[in-house]
Amino acid sequence: MKKQQVDKxxxxxxxxxxxxxxxxxxxxxxxxxxxxxxxxxxxxxxIVYGNKGKGKKKHVYYFExxxxxxxxxxxxxxxxxxxxxxxxxxxxxxxWFKDFYREYCNKPNTIIHLIGIYHYEGLxxxxxxxxxxxxxxxxxxxxxxxxxxxxxxGLTNGIFEKIDRNGNHISVSNIHSFKGYITGxxxxxxxxxxxxxxxxxxxxxxxxxxxxxxxxxMKNAKWYQWKGTEWPxxxxxxxxxxxxxxxxxxxxxxxxxxxxxxxxxxxxxxxxRANHYGDLKASDIDKKEAPGNDQNNVLKxxxxxxxxxxxxxxxxxxxxxxxxxxxxxKRMNLLGNSYRPGEKISYASKMKxxxxxxxxxxxxxxxxxxxxxxxxxxxxHQPDGxxxxxxFLINKSNIDNFIIFSYNYDNSENKNYILDERKGVLNVASSx
Numbered sequence: 242m243k244k245q246q247v248d249k250x251x252x253x254x255x256x257x258x259x260x261x262x263x264x265x266x267x268x269x270x271x272x273x274x275x276x277x278x279x280x281x282x283x284x285x286x287x288i289v290y291g292n293k294g295k296g297k298k299k300h301v302y303y304f305e306x307x308x309x310x311x312x313x314x315x316x317x318x319x320x321x322x323x324x325x326x327x328x329x330x331x332x333x334x335x336x337w338f339k340d341f342y343r344e345y346c347n348k349p350n351t352i353i354h355l356i357g358i359y360h361y362e363g364l365x366x367x368x369x370x371x372x373x374x375x376x377x378x379x380x381x382x383x384x385x386x387x388x389x390x391x392x393x394x395g396l397t398n399g400i401f402e403k404i405d406r407n408g409n410h411i412s413v414s415n416i417h418s419f420k421g422y423i424t425g426x427x428x429x430x431x432x433x434x435x436x437x438x439x440x441x442x443x444x445x446x447x448x449x450x451x452x453x454x455x456x457x458x459m460k461n462a463k464w465y466q467w468k469g470t471e472w473p474x475x476x477x478x479x480x481x482x483x484x485x486x487x488x489x490x491x492x493x494x495x496x497x498x499x500x501x502x503x504x505x506x507x508x509x510x511x512x513x514r515a516n517h518y519g520d521l522k523a524s525d526i527d528k529k530e531a532p533g534n535d536q537n538n539v540l541k542x543x544x545x546x547x548x549x550x551x552x553x554x555x556x557x558x559x560x561x562x563x564x565x566x567x568x569x570x571k572r573m574n575l576l577g578n579s580y581r582p583g584e585k586i587s588y589a590s591k592m593k594x595x596x597x598x599x600x601x602x603x604x605x606x607x608x609x610x611x612x613x614x615x616x617x618x619x620x621x622h623q624p625d626g627x628x629x630x631x632x633f634l635i636n637k638s639n640i641d642n643f644i645i646f647s648y649n650y651d652n653s654e655n656k657n658y659i660l661d662e663r664k665g666v667l668n669v670a671s672s673x
Contacts, residue, residue: 329386386405433493437646463477472593520534536632
């Protein structure tokens with residue numbers, strides 16, 4: 242298979258490493274049939290759609306099982322070309338796809354898929370783009386987009402599903418899982434995502450949380466960080482820890498932020514079954530970056546466990562400075578440092594009066610996206626003059642290549658559901 246001499250971009254190898262190289266797209270009916278038959282046990286065939294005379298033939302591939310006929314409108318996944326990021330790829334949608342869809346979509350026992358196939362060095366990945374996201378659009382020069390990390394997730398997990406920032410539903414399957422995905426056998430929801438969905442449904446999204454109320458709750462519960470100045474983050478961790486205890490889900494995830502154990506890396510969460518760390522962050526929704534963790538710890542976590550999750554809860558913020566430092570004074574009183582008029586107000590310049598949590602995202606850092614996700618920043622010095630260890634910054638604006646789960650309170654009806662591509666609908670997740 243001859244490489245197409247365009248721009249080099251990120252390519253994923255079967256050994257999970259990444260290189261910069263030219264695309265290796267499938268271009269002929271024979272090549273597409275070979276890929277489908279590898280995944281479908283030699284049970285895939287093709288038809289020629291439309292004009293069978295002159296011009297390039299329009300091949301549609303199909304797979305039959307249990308009296309159901311699954312049609313695949315197919316093309317290769319390739320790099321968009323410069324100046325797009327090297328991790329951004331596309332599946333070019335042909336204008337005749339819509340004609341076929343309209344003609345066949347109402348036939349009984351028929352399901353139509355938009356399938357982009359990624360190929361490189363013998364690796365095949367199948368990307369299913371939900372037809373209803375695209376069939377009502379103009380398809381002239383239209384493309385469906387996919388990112389290197391999406392492909393990586395499908396390769397490592399067998400099946401990976403997500404809703405992108407534009408509301409498009411994407412499913413990636415490796416060659417061993419594609420048949421189970423198509424037939425509906427491999428439809429298990431990641432139990433960790435189900436737990437986060439359940440927590441999000443209970444968490445105080447969409448409500449203005451006052452600092453004194455949050456601090457009082459943590460104080461009454463004897464939360465170990467109730468005195469912390471960055472109270473929104475500690476309140477989030479308090480609520481999350483309480484949820485984990487109530488759910489008794491220690492096989493899936495454990496809050497470790499309050500465990501003093503030198504054998505543990507300095508993060509908030511460990512996922513025992515999945516065997517990797519995660520960290521909770523509360524971040525102002527208007528800021529494009531969020532502070533990460535000590536650089537050495539981040540690199541150790543990824544090198545040893547293959548990945549690290551940042552679970553970021555974003556909030557709107559009202560500063561206490563515009564409220565005459567009301568909450569800073571109340572915090573001093575809660576700490577037992579009764580405030581007297583004219584005294585210096587502790588933490589007055591940085592205190593948050595209230596926050597409203599609006600959305601959350603899970604970002605996965607791994608060996609293929611680490612460099613495009615993080616940047617370094619120096620925190621300066623400790624109060625005693627010693628320099629602080631350098632930390633990473635998490636780039637929240639460049640999310641496409643590392644987001645794996647999202648929840649948006651303002652549009653939660655689209656975020657708490659699990660995609661059922663076979664039925665063309667969204668089914669309520671079992672955790673709800």
